Amino acid sequence: MISKKSYGVDVAKYQPESLRVYAKAGAKYAIVQVSVSNSIVAPRAKAQITSAKANNIMPMGYFYGCFGHSATQAASEAHFAIKNAKSIGLPKGSYLGVDWERTDNNVNGNVSQNTAAIIQAMKVIRDAGYIPLLYSGADLLRNKINTKQIIKQFGTCLWVASYPVSSRVNTANFNYFPSMDGVAIWQFTDNWHGLSVDGDINVIDLKGTTKKYASKSKWVKKSGTFILGEALKIHTSPHINSPAIAKLQKGSVIKYDATLQGPLRLWLRQPRNNGKYGYVVGKDKYGKKLGKFK
Template sequence: MANRDFAVDVAAYQPTSMSTYKHAGARQVIVKLTEGTGYFNPKASAQIKSAHTHHMYVHGYHFATFGNSASRAKAEAKFFVTCAKKLNVSKKRYLWLDWEAGDGNVIINSTYSNTKAILAFMKVCHDAGYKVGLYSGAYVLRQYVDTAKIIKKHGTCLWIASYTTMGRIDNPDFNYFPSMEGVAMWQFTDNWCGLNVDGNITLKELIADTAKSPAKKVAKPKPKAKTPSICYVPILYGNPNYKVRLLDSAGHYQKYINTNTSWKIWDEKTIRGMKCYKIGTDTQWIPAKYVKEV
């Protein structure tokens, strides 16, 4: 399945039907489920049902209000997970943390304390069996979060917001991609296709089935013919002065050797379509047709 999927993220501001987004080309939906420890999106259930009706993949997100408090982060995460379970969000999908300024979420704290709180939130979701990711603007993540720690713990899991211009954008312009390590998805507009919904493009596979496929039976290789240990170069064409020219491993012709001589064989390979024996260095390969095995 291709890594590049269009996805929309929806909240109570968007309609309950996902039909328009599906027809515009979106294959995935990230539905806002919760905020803080008390708000639940009243449209979430209907939005998820509509997404499934239109054969779209569903993830969930939570808007943070915990700032840099690890204890509040854990409480919000538990609330988020409880709601995700009630809505039957598949554990093959992602639970995203939306950590940005707004609704009382203070981000101007130390990078260390911010990152610690974010990781505390993500751990609760991860321990509940979900895939996890972190959303915010590119500037916020660069200035206030140690994303290297996030990536080290959870892999490629960043969902980055960065717009080339405000207003309608239908397709992402990767000339303006916010190059950062660990980016799983890029939110490139807040007005995708003129539908007044955020437009996102995935950069990694987010919807792969985690079920293990049955192990494939691998045919055992046929035993390789045993290479003789000694070979003899007989007199050829009745001429004791006739010599045989050697090749190197790349197929370039090298020096000549006398006939009526014996050599130890070190290896065997096909060169220029001929079976050859290595009788010295890598520049000393003799075609097998000129020798007798002893």
């Protein structure tokens, strides 16, 4: 469980694949965009979910809806989001939100039509074993959606956007909280800690999947030969941003004596002079081999 008044972030393709910087800033959960409409897969979602787990941030998800007031389209988009949520590793029992807003969306239906379409999407999410949320701005929630019907069916499930200021914000100022019934999460800024990421604070306890995901990675003694399939850096430590000892050309051959499966990459350890080591990536964050193992 995530205790109320904890901070979180929501991320999409505009944010990095590694969420470590948000964890260091104090984020306890990350709401990751999994899809757009019923045809677009969020390109960074899998890596972001993986990174959330590696940094002990509770993973959540949402899809950007383009269904407007069509209940049929809403169901289609929700099914597509669920398919992608499963494929990127978002566990059942996690929160999965419907993002319904003005940009790239048809919000011209009447309140009854809009509400019925949103409810249809949320039902599909609930029936699939996820916990539905509804994201929108405070103005739309008040004027274009019957939130009483939403709350009656799904409980406290609103994720509302309302920004007191448009500059960097580190902490939520509850003097500006958009008071309305049914709010679970308040998105209070689009520049939390100056990190160019939306900042959220939950006003209820979040029950989702909060198990400890990260386990300490361990080196496995395993000797072998690796022939580089492309130019790669050999690093001073098994971190992609650590200093490079050298840049090895495609076709270079290294001998390694151990492997480490990190949160994203497979690292190979190369013994060097004076008992020191160099480290090179053998498989990237997508599991792709970057050379030939022998």
